[in-house]
Amino acid sequence: MKRTMIGGMSRVLCASALAATLASAARADEPFDLDGLIAAAKKEKPITVYDSTGKIVEMAKNFARKYDLSAEGSKVKASAQLEMIIREARANNIQGDVSIVSDAPAAVAQLIPQGFAESWLPPDLASKIPAEYQDPLTVVTSANVWAYNTQIFDKCPVTNIWELTEPKWKGKVAMQDPLGKASYVDWFNQMAKHGDDKVAQAYREQYGKDLKTGAESATAAWVKALAANAPLLTDADAAAADAVGAPGQSEPFMGLISSAKFRDNADQGMKLGLCKDLKPWVGWLYPGVGLITKGTDSPNAAKLFIHYIMTEEGIAPQAIDGKMSTNKDVGLPADEPSGIGKVLDQLLPYAMTTSLDDWDARETWQDFWRVNYQK
Structure with a gap:
């Protein structure tokens, strides 16, 4: 989804969202009556929940069974969720009541400050959720990790991410296309802001000398080198996982995939192994933000669902995927x-x-990748 607001406007809107969130935090201190919420939810219409994982279908069914309510889960990519939430709100025709959005920056910059959706923190669970995940409420953090083929290699064939930029791995790294997957360019920015020193240190450990680069950061230098090494870009994790873990290969790829794809080892006979001890990280996390759409006819049922998925029982179908x-x-x-x-x-x-x-920073990183990528 192309960005539609300039950074300054985003920050002004987020300031107004902060005021609303502080009010929500104040309400979180009020007594919470779960039984009362259940009773109120039973008087409301069925709810629909959007998420980018198919496990949401099972989660909605489990929720409906537990509380004797009607709920439907719908697998929708994050970018499509954003479009649907905005379009439904503008048309005053709300179809999705709850959304688990794996695009946190868009939620913070667009959905919440423009009033399309809001965050709700279950008061009785607030003490169990770290402060950094309360505003807005982050339901889960999901992992993308470096993987290898266990049928070919006894252990991960690389120990440092800089090795993936070397000629040996030219054209042999599989990952989703950063131009089509916003979380990947967010990852670049997160590395640059919070782990650039570790990227530089990994270079020193690999080559025994300090990184000399004209790029703005060590992260930018690594991203540039990776892009220039002709990685295989896919439109989904499944294709990247196949390139890495399909059995019977002689020269498999290294790959960056969702931890959820490791279930294919049992389900499909894949040979995926986690690159443990890779420097500086074996992978990275991205958040799933839980939002309730403004204008829903079932605000109590929506809150009850949010409460449910913040429990071990509720999140279980996704927890098994890491x-x-x-x-x-x-x-x-x-x-x-x-x-x-x-x-x-x-x-x-x-x-x-x-x-x-x-x-x-999304457009900047996307342009940077586009300029440096070599097929």
Whole structure:
């Protein structure tokens, strides 16, 4: 989705959103009656929930069964969610009542400040959710990780992300196209803002000398080198995962994929392995923001759904895919197939505090990638 607001306007609107959020935080201190919320929800119309994962269908069914309500989950890509929420609001024809948006910068820059949607923090769970994930409410953080083919390699064939820019891996790295997947350019910006020193250190560790670059940052130098090394760009994680983990290959790719794709090892006989101990990170996290659309006919049912998915029971269908609840009391299942639970300290976390900076920098990073990419 192309950005439609200049950075200055985004910041003005977000300032107004902050005032509204502070009011919401104040309400979070009020007594909370879950039984009362359930009773109120039962008087309302059925709800529809948007999310970019198909697991939302199962989650909505589980929710409806638990509370004897009607709810439908709909898998919708993040960019399409944004368009649908805005279009439905302008037409005064709300179809989606809850949205789990994996595009946090757009939520912060557009949906909330322009009044298309709002965040609601379950008061009884507030103490369990870190402050940085409360405003707006981040439901889950999902991981994209570096993977390799376990049928070919006994262990990850690279130990440092700078190796992926070398001739040996030219044309042999698979990942989603940053021009079509906004979270990838947000990742570039998050690296530059919060981990640039580690990217530079990884270069020193790999080559025994300091990075000399005309780029603005070590991150920019790495992104430029990766783009110039002709990575295979896909339009979905499934294609990248196939390039990496399909059995029977002689020269498989390295790849950057969602932790959810590791379930294909059991389901489809894939040979995906997590690149543990890769420097400086084995992967990165991005948030899923839970929003309630303004004008919904079922505000209590929408709140109840938000409350439900912040519990272990509610998020379980996504947790098995390595998606981590921001509720500190909820962990990953022991049988989660990717194994990221053991390397959480090796993932670049997403800083919600700079999500608006990610929004402002998107076009710059996209242009940078476009200029440097070589097929």
